[in-house]
Amino acid sequence: MYPQNIDRKILHQISVLERQGALNYPKCKTHSEELCTLYCRQCSVPICSVCSYRDHRHQHVIHIFEHLSKMKDCIRTDLQELKYSIYPRYERVAPTVQKANVRKNSEKLSANLKKQREALHKEIDDIFQEMQNKIENMDSKSIAFIDEQESDINHSTAKIEQRISHLTEVLDSNDFDLVFAYKSRNEEFKRMPAPYQVTLPTFTPQMINRKKIYQQFGSLSELCTSREEYEDETKSLDAISLSPVREELMHKPRLISEIQTDYGNQCQLIGISCLHDSELWTCGTDHTIRLYNFEGGLVNRVQILYDSLAGNIAVTLCGELVYTNSFLRCINIVKNAKTLTLVRLLDWMPLFLCSSSSGDILVTMINDIGEAKVVRYSGSTEKQNIQWDDQGQPLYSSGDKKDISENTNLDICVADLEAHAVVVVSSAGKLRFRYTGQSSSSTTPPSASTVQSFRPYCIATDSRGRILTADHIMHCIHITDQNGHFLRFIEICGVYYPRALCVDSRDNLYSFNCMARSKIKKIAYDV
Structure with a gap:
């Protein structure tokens, strides 16, 4: 049919x-x-x-x-x-996604990495050899100096021995001419050779700072992947792409220890800064800056003058304490147990500060008309002023909470609380990005399902160039890479309303609980 x-x-x-x-x-x-x-x-x-x-x-x-x-x-x-x-x-x-190309690039990176390692090893070996040669040279000079002094003493001793022998003969003799010819030379021998003293040299090793070594070694850019669309008349074809890569971090941070301090209800802890991997400076509301070891022992203290408070503290590359005094509008440094005024300001109030890898000091500050900026100081000399973006707009809000940290790539990172953003500029002062928070259901701390209003109260950077920002309201830390790409949240092991962050050379994190300010927590977050 x-x-x-x-x-x-x-x-x-x-x-x-x-x-x-x-x-x-x-x-x-x-x-x-x-x-x-x-x-x-x-x-x-x-x-x-x-x-x-x-x-x-x-x-x-x-x-x-x-x-x-x-x-x-x-x-x-x-x-x-x-x-x-x-x-x-x-x-x-x-061909653009062949494994051979990836491996070839990895081999090239490894070769360059090895070359840089060898270069650094050579520099270290050269420095060692230079110091070793200096030690040997000083050793030779010291021995020669001592030999010369010893020769002078031996010569004088021989003359004294001859004189003693001669005088003994005179005493044993009844020769009138010999006795009457005697003249004392004791005054000559009383004049001892000038005393010699050799001040032996000492070696003072610097604390090995992993973050600074990373900066010296170089930076490895992040793996950046994307999917490029190929258009035709009817449909698009996505190019094959590698999967995004996340930094390896602990699934859950681990509390290493708690450092008990003398702070409490009468005197509250407000700031911390690592001196090295076994001691850290603290400042509070009692006009005193204290240095604690990790057993909670008080090692040193610095009294703040003029009955005012230290606004924020930091440690220079040389291990010297610097702090801001917002009340007197100055920046002070402690050298050889003496407090010296490094910078005195008129129209600006210094807020937070940090030490840079070049030895400079970076300071956030505001004035009475609501302007804010970052200033770089070399000693007492202003070297750089960072205030406006390329469109002439202010980079920072007028708020007085602006913690600051320099990253390993020399970026300047500011946690601007009032702006609800982390503002990151290059070392030249050019705006790179603003990080305004990130929500992620897979990495949100159990205490909150989403990040509502980002409140970046304090900031730190680690040896891998990651930016750690404490959210004062959500009790968590945002971790991003150096380009502002969100990596994950971490809880702060019982730290609520975090008021300060610092990271040591081994990437251990330090913070304290705003509700119980006598204890500083040491936290491991890196794999």
Whole structure:
């Protein structure tokens, strides 16, 4: 049976194929003894002649071979597109993602890394040899000096021995001429040779700072991946891409220890800064800056003058304590147990400060009309002023909470509380990015499902160039890479309303609980 609207050309093809037995019609699923020679376009199913009379309208019924021909036309079109359009484009894309290229680049990076390691080893060996040569030279000079002094003393001793022998002979003699000719030379021998003293040299090793070594060694850029779209007339094709890479961090930070201090309800802890990996400076509301070891022992203290408070503290590359005095609008440094005024300001109030890898000091400050800036000082000399972006707009808000830290790539990172942002500029003062918080269901601390209003109260950077920002309201730390890409949140091991952060050379984190300010927590967060 054939539909009335069948094309004569198709009818001829069907007749030829049927005579050749080349058409294998499917069996009807409803009428098992019938073959499906028809196709219903409305229902998109093969049907038999019985089905066409009972359940399907004739205007929608065509011969099944006609539908087969149309389907083959579609398949033929898709085949042509796959063979001559899509497949060649995959071939063009494939070389850009070959593993060999990735491995070749990794080998190149490793070779450059090894070369830099050898260069640093050579510098260290050269410095060692230079100091060793200096020690040997000083040793030779000291021995020569001592030998010279010893020779002078031996010469004088020999003369005294001769004199003693002569005087003994005179005493034993009754020779008038010999006795009467005697003249005392004791005054000559009383004049002892000038006393000699050798001040032996000493070696004072500097604390090895891992973060500074990273800066000296160099930086390794982050793996940046993207999916580039290839457009054609009908559809787009995504190029194959590598998966994004996240920094390896502990799934859950670990509390290493707690440092008990003398602070409490009467005197509250407000700031901390690592001197080295076994001691840290603290400042509070009692006009005293204290140095504690990690057992909680008080090592040193510095009294703040003029009955005012230390606004913020930091430690220079030389291990000297610096602090801001917002009340007197000055920046002080403690050298040899003496407090000296490094910078005195008139129209600006210093807030937070940090030491840079170059030995400079970076200071955030505000004035009475609501302007804010970052100033770089070399000693007492202002070297750089960072206040405006390229469009002449202020980089920072007018708020007085602006913690600051320099990253390993020399970026200057400011936690601007009032702006709800971490503002990062290059060492030249050019705006790189603003980080305004990140929400992630997979990494949100259990205490909160999302980050609502980002409140960056304090900031630190570690030896790998990661930026750690404490959220004062959400009781968590945001960790980003040096380009502002969010890595994850971490809880601060029971620290609520964090008021300060610092990181030692081994990337251990220090913070304290605003609700219980007598204890400083040492936390491991890195793998």
